[in-house]
Amino acid sequence: MIRSFDNPFFENHHFWGLTRDTRKIGLPESRVLYTVLRSPHIDKKSREQFEMEIKTKFLVIKTETHELRKKFFRVKTPCDSEDIRLFGQAKNLADWMLLPHHA
Numbered sequence: 001m002i003r004s005f006d007n008p009f010f011e012n013h014h015f016w017g018l019t020r021d022t023r024k025i026g027l028p029e030s031r032v033l034y035t036v037l038r039s040p041h042i043d044k045k046s047r048e049q050f051e052m053e054i055k056t057k058f059l060v061i062k063t064e065t066h067e068l069r070k071k072f073f074r075v076k077t078p079c080d081s082e083d084i085r086l087f088g089q090a091k092n093l094a095d096w097m098l099l100p101h102h103a
Contacts (some may be wrong), residue, residue, distance in 0.1 A: 027056040 031053050038046040 025058040025060065027058055030054045
């Protein structure tokens with residue numbers, strides 16, 4: 001199957017700064033459509049449509065905790081607004097890291 005929406009450049013592990021034992025798992029995507037009447041009169045058929053898409057990916061990385069922080073600091077995100085969260089076994093609260101989304 002050819003996926004035209006995924007750029008093969010982003011599939012390269014060297015672009016992300018990750019090792020070969022890293023896997024990227026696509027999670028379900030959601031899409032919500034909103035239709036709003038533009039006219040104050042309900043009989044007019046002028047409408048405007050808005051769309052909200054949520055795309056999520058899950059990275060599985062086999063590495064030590066101290067190396068994980070270095071690897072994720074180098075991760076480049078292709079999306080404009082991407083939220084990166086790290087989950088795993090943490091020894092204390094300082095081991096958990098939440099990178100802000102790029103604006």
